[in-house]
Amino acid sequence: MAMALRSLLRNSTKRLQVRSFAAEAPKEGEMALTFAAGNKVFYNKQVVKQIDVPSLSGAFGILPKHVPTLAVLRPGVVTVLENDGKTNKIFVSSGTITVNDDSSVQVLAEEAHPLENLDRGAAQEALSKAQSEFNSAANEKAKAEAAIALEVAEEIVKAASA
Amino acid sequence: MASLKKPSPCRWGDLDYKTTQLNFKMVQLKQVSLRLKSIKNIQKITKTMKMVSASKFTRAERELQAARPFGYGPRKFYESSQLVKGDVDKKSGDKAAKDSPPSEPVKDKPDEKDAKALKRLYIAVTSDRGLCGGVHSGVARRIRRDLTARKAEGPSSKVVCIGDKSRAMLRRIFAPNMLVSVKDIGRIAPVFADASMIAAAIAESGYIYEFGEIYYNKYFTPVKYELTTIPVFDKVRMESAPNMNAFDDVEDDQLECYAEWTVAALLYYAMKESAASEQSARMAAMDNATKNAAEMIRKLTLLFNRTRQAVITRELIEIISGAAALK
Numbered sequence: 001m002a003m004a005l006r007s008l009l010r011n012s013t014k015r016l017q018v019r020s021f022a023a024e025a026p027k028e029g030e031m032a033l034t035f036a037a038g039n040k041v042f043y044n045k046q047v048v049k050q051i052d053v054p055s056l057s058g059a060f061g062i063l064p065k066h067v068p069t070l071a072v073l074r075p076g077v078v079t080v081l082e083n084d085g086k087t088n089k090i091f092v093s094s095g096t097i098t099v100n101d102d103s104s105v106q107v108l109a110e111e112a113h114p115l116e117n118l119d120r121g122a123a124q125e126a127l128s129k130a131q132s133e134f135n136s137a138a139n140e141k142a143k144a145e146a147a148i149a150l151e152v153a154e155e156i157v158k159a160a161s162a
Numbered sequence: 163m164a165s166l167k168k169p170s171p172c173r174w175g176d177l178d179y180k181t182t183q184l185n186f187k188m189v190q191l192k193q194v195s196l197r198l199k200s201i202k203n204i205q206k207i208t209k210t211m212k213m214v215s216a217s218k219f220t221r222a223e224r225e226l227q228a229a230r231p232f233g234y235g236p237r238k239f240y241e242s243s244q245l246v247k248g249d250v251d252k253k254s255g256d257k258a259a260k261d262s263p264p265s266e267p268v269k270d271k272p273d274e275k276d277a278k279a280l281k282r283l284y285i286a287v288t289s290d291r292g293l294c295g296g297v298h299s300g301v302a303r304r305i306r307r308d309l310t311a312r313k314a315e316g317p318s319s320k321v322v323c324i325g326d327k328s329r330a331m332l333r334r335i336f337a338p339n340m341l342v343s344v345k346d347i348g349r350i351a352p353v354f355a356d357a358s359m360i361a362a363a364i365a366e367s368g369y370i371y372e373f374g375e376i377y378y379n380k381y382f383t384p385v386k387y388e389l390t391t392i393p394v395f396d397k398v399r400m401e402s403a404p405n406m407n408a409f410d411d412v413e414d415d416q417l418e419c420y421a422e423w424t425v426a427a428l429l430y431y432a433m434k435e436s437a438a439s440e441q442s443a444r445m446a447a448m449d450n451a452t453k454n455a456a457e458m459i460r461k462l463t464l465l466f467n468r469t470r471q472a473v474i475t476r477e478l479i480e481i482i483s484g485a486a487a488l489k
Binding site: 056098 | 228229230231234236238239353354358405408409410412413415416417419420423424427
């Protein structure tokens with residue numbers, strides 16, 4: 001009896017394992033997204049339908065079998081359309097996008113947070129602080145740094161109020 | 163009492179001899195007890211360090227999981243653009259190092275002379291803290307070996323030292339090759355800002371490298387880490403990758419941004435890996451030290467008790483023999 005139970009258990013775990021592996025491995029024509037930030041991993045080689053990213057050369061959407069490309073993220077909202085139709089909006093500060101020829105996508109961001117975690121009041125505060133810093137910047141470098149902070153703050157406010 | 167052996171005669175009188183013997187034993191007793199005390203203190207310290215690094219280690223390991231994609235992303239890109247032939251990661255087995263120089267960029271294969279004059283960048287990822295086994299010295303030794311093997315390149319190669327340990331080990335021999343050294347690593351867990359600061363410092367140094375390598379300890383399990391190198395490239399290299407024409411046209415400044423950001427991402431990843439390996443190695447080292455201290459304490463306690471017993475016995479003998487002589 002015990003033997004039978006044990007074998008049953010073993011079989012079921014084996015089947016479970018097989019199933020999970022099958023779900024993980026992306027098939028031909030599917031897009032595996034890796035989306036990570038310094039603070040958190042959002043997607044790890046997960047198959048998704050579509051990704052919209054803001055890049056320096058303008059926002060664009062990525063569907064499976066997108067032409068391989070490289071791009072740099074600008075502050076903004078990344079929208080991920082998951083396989084079950086759920087959309088996930090995540091704010092990113094900066095980073096890179098890589099679309100490889102096997103149609104896998106890697107989005108690496110310095111900082112990223114789900115939209116619902118953004119606080120509008122705090123964002124406004126950061127914006128006004130960035131503005132004053134930009135105005136009082138002494139040299140070119142400080143000015144450029146302040147400009148970046150300003151851009152990020154503006155985008156956060158925009159994203160939080162949308 | 164007749165069976166008591168008389169000590170053999172010596173230069174000083176009989177009494178003198180006895181007192182020196184006794185004094186000697188007493189001195190030894192004192193020394194042993196002092197030693198015992200200091201070893202007990204050392205054991206306390208190593209035990210505490212072990213516990214501290216254990217808690218730091220769990221944190222480092224957790225954060226490493228989040229940082230892994232930062233290594234995976236660029237690696238995947240290297241593969242698909244064929245910037246690097248074969249395996250992106252090179253392990254540092256002695257055999258592999260002898261057989262082939264680590265991951266040559268593909269372009270330089272045809273011209274031997276060209277490959278010799280390659281401007282290389284060595285990035286050593288270590289920290290300021292020691293007492294963690296061979297984690298840091300492994301990195302430094304490997305770089306020293308690679309640099310000496312490629313002596314022909316001379317001063318055209320540069321070394322970037324992250325953490326005081328690698329700097330201390332490399333600066334004497336490769337003083338003219340030093341490009342950037344970064345301090346204050348390892349006190350707190352590395353964050354992305356640290357990596358981007360280092361990447362910016364490398365970019366600002368104005369040194370144009372053709373092939374860079376990050377040397378770091380890759381963490382596998384709490385008892386296993388391996389010295390690994392991962393290549394980094396600048397914009398020009400990326401543009402001329404063999405499979406780059408499969409990629410969509412990328413604007414020049416965007417590619418530059420991409421390349422710089424990738425360096426920062428890889429540095430971040432390497433620092434996280436190395437932090438986890440360092441903490442795990444320190445844990446093991448401190449565990450061993452604690453065990454060794456325990457062993458020493460055991461032996462010294464035995465010695466202490468024996469000496470003490472000897473002193474007591476000797477005193478007793480003297481008292482008894484003195485009393486017997488008075489009879």
